[in-house]
Amino acid sequence: MASKSSTRLAALTVAAVCSAASTVVLTAPAHAGSAADAPVRVHDIQGSTRLSPYAGKQVADVAGIVTGVRGYGSSKGFWIQDPRPDADPATSEGVFVFTNAVPTVAAGDAVTVSGTVSEYVPGGASSGNQSLTEITRPTVTVVSGGNALPAATAVSARSVPRAYAPEGDAAAGGSVNGLRLRPDRYALDLYESLEGMTVEVADARVVGATDPYTELWVTVKPWENPNRRGGTVYGSYDAQNTGRLQIQSLGKPADFPDANVGDTLAGTTAGPLDYNQFGGYTLVASELGSLESGGTRRESTRPQSGRELAVATYNVENLDPSDDTFAAHADAIVHHLKSPDIVSLEEIQDNNGATDDGTVAADATIGRLIDAIAAAGGPRYAWRGIDPVDKADGGEPGGNIRQAFLFNPERVSFTDRAGGDATTATGVRRVRGEAELTHSPGRVDPANPAWENSRKPLAGEFVFRGRTVFVIANHFNSKGGDQGLTAQYQPPSRSSETQRHLQAKAVNTFVKDILSAQRNADVVALGDINDFEFSRTARILEDGGALWSAVKSLPRSERYSYVYQGNSQVLDQILVSPSIRWAGGLSYDSVHVNAEFHDQVSDHDPQVLRFRP
Structure with a gap:
């Protein structure tokens, strides 16, 4: 079985020290044997549970064929596999040997490995991830080279x-x-x-x-x-x-x-x-x-009719003036979204992006996008927004992300009422039988602890064909900190939901205030909700029938705005009040221009709602 590589038959020693910072040794059931027993096999190390019965113990002369070598990144090492499997389908015949340096073995080498069995948890124990069984601090002896690899x-x-x-x-x-x-x-x-x-x-x-x-x-x-x-x-x-x-x-x-x-x-x-x-x-x-190629192409929605109001939400992923994506975003808005009348933008950064120098204004960021849209053949949008308090809204440090409204002044007018700022809440009052905001644009309940280190909703009044439409732009707390679907805890914990539930409650309460002042008010709450249409977050937003997530008007197989770990899922939503939901003529489109493509300019697909106020 030897080949030209058999000149390396002399003993080859690979020494490595496994960093304590990158390895977590989990406890496992005690093993009856010891390193002095018969040579341990790979399937003995792996065992029939997720934790090795040898975790934390020394093993000697573990035999296997090298099946792959990783000489890059922070997890350098190689895999070995025992070509003589046992009869238990629960026990793996392969294991990773962590060398912490570029290995000098090659695929096809028959080796014996001595070292310490470790259970490494990627991301650390607090991540909730499963562990990877490894042999660390190895001494490796090459017995022969050029061997056939075990069948896949x-x-x-x-x-x-x-x-x-x-x-x-x-x-x-x-x-x-x-x-x-x-x-x-x-x-x-x-x-x-x-x-x-x-x-x-x-x-x-x-x-x-x-x-x-x-x-x-x-x-x-x-x-x-x-x-x-x-x-x-x-x-x-x-x-x-x-x-x-x-x-x-x-x-x-x-x-x-x-x-x-x-x-x-x-x-x-x-x-x-x-x-x-x-x-x-x-x-x-x-x-x-x-x-x-599967032939997947970027989608385009249809234009709104003269009597339809088109409202869209689009997460532009940490957009700041230094980015080279403005033309691509403009193309998406003009040619794929067909220039909606109102666009809620999420993740607009301040004028110098991640530079942390106290800058909070974003007029340069938004102005450059408006110029790009006009250059792409779209309307000359106007905009409204409120600058956040520096470093108070989360996101990339120094970026001061926030929501902002674009609107086409040839189709829609904005009702300005002064006084709204980063810390002043807009309210609702009843005037001549109709609801109006005390500040427009204004922030929704910005002092509520629900918004701590998170984006505060932006509310504004628009008028289309004589009808007032209240729009609330949102960017809820992210899913960061949730355990993954492959976590060792099943079902996984979704700890980030706690804050989103409080945020959903705050928005739902504000919408109910509008509907209390005017039962038939047209209200649209939209944005990056960072949660699914079937989630409790969505149910809280919808509580009491105040809102309804319009993505549910689509067939179940078409409900997605984001792709994560191969799952097409909903994170971006447009929710509407009963007067919009039941008036008839509602049209919803999740426009797939980003999430499914390797050359995406955002990881979110924009959403468009058309209706007749």
């Missing part, structure tokens, strides 16, 4: 179970770590039982576009909650879409394909199955399928 295990629609994860052990705080793996029943158990092994997918459809970190998402279940553009829709907390898998490259990033949702990695994509902080189970491909 196919991950397919047939092999991946329909159920996503077991219920966590209540006695262990909801953790699944101590549960015996059941790879025939749960998708996460199957992936864990293959951790470190070479796996392959065939003709896999792309459901998450290539991102700046040279990774994408595929599904091995193309029929699982599909939409017409090739994605996989996330429609409830009980439908996590088990066929999704992240793909990275073990080779040069330059070789990684620029894929869009709906494309296909044709042929075989194969490599070791890893686990990381941002994607969970990840196929690190030493062999990539060829990219076949």
Whole structure:
């Protein structure tokens, strides 16, 4: 079995010190044996649960074939796989050897490894992520080179179970770590039982576009909650879409394909199955399928009619004057959104972006976007907004993100009432039988603790064809801090919801104040809600029938504005009061111009609502 590489038969030692800052050793059940027993095999180390029975212990002369080498990034090392598997489907035959330096072994080397077994938690224990079983501080001996690699295990629609994860052990705080793996029943158990092994997918459809970190998402279940553009829709907390898998490259990033949702990695994509902080189970491909285009194109909505008011929401992702995306955003607004009458913009940064020098004004940012829209053939929009208190609204440090209104003055007028600022709340009063805002533009309840370190809603009065329309632009607290779908805690904790629920309550109360003053008032609350249309956040916004999320007028398979980890999902919403919902003629469109594409200028798709006030 030896080849030219057999000249390296002499013992090769790879010394490494594993940084205590990057490794978390989790406790595991005590193992009856010791390092003095018969040589430990890889499947012994992996065990039949998520935690190795050898965690924290020394092992010696663990044999395997090198199946992949990672000489880049912060997790340098290599994978080995035992070519002589045991009969237990719960025990993986592969394991990662963390060297903390560029390894000097090669794929096909037969090696023995001695070192310490560790359970590394990407992101740290507070992330709630599962752990990756590793051998650290290794001493590696190359026995031979040029050996055949173990055959890859196919991950397919047939092999991946329909159920996503077991219920966590209540006695262990909801953790699944101590549960015996059941790879025939749960998708996460199957992936864990293959951790470190070479796996392959065939003709896999792309459901998450290539991102700046040279990774994408595929599904091995193309029929699982599909939409017409090739994605996989996330429609409830009980439908996590088990066929999704992240793909990275073990080779040069330059070789990684620029894929869009709906494309296909044709042929075989194969490599070791890893686990990381941002994607969970990840196929690190030493062999990539060829990219076949699915023909996905950017959508365009229809223009509004003369009697229809078109209101849109668009998260422009930390836009500041130094960006080179203004022309692309203008193209989206003019040619794909068809120049809506009112546009709520989220993530408008101040005039010098992330520079933290006390600047809060954003007139240069918005002015440059207005100019770009006009240059693209759109209207010369006017705008309204309120500058935040410096560093009070979260987002990128120094950026002072906020919402702002664009409006086409040839179609819509804005009712200005002075006095609104970053800390002064706008109120509602009844004047001659109709509701009006005390400040327009104004902020909604900005002193409410619900908005701490988060964006305060911006409210304004518009007039279209003699009818007043109240518009409330929102950007709720992000999902940062929530546990991922592949967390060791099942179901995962969604701690960020607490603040969004309070924010939703504040907005709902404000809308009820308007409707109390004028029962038939036209109210639109829109923006980056950072939560799903089926979430409790949405239910609180809708409480008492004050609002209704118009994305629910679309078929379930078409409800999405964002793609995260291969799940097409709703984060951006437009909610309307009963007078708009029941008047007839409501038309809603989620315009897919960004989220499905590798060359996106924002990670959000804009939403457009058309109705007749």
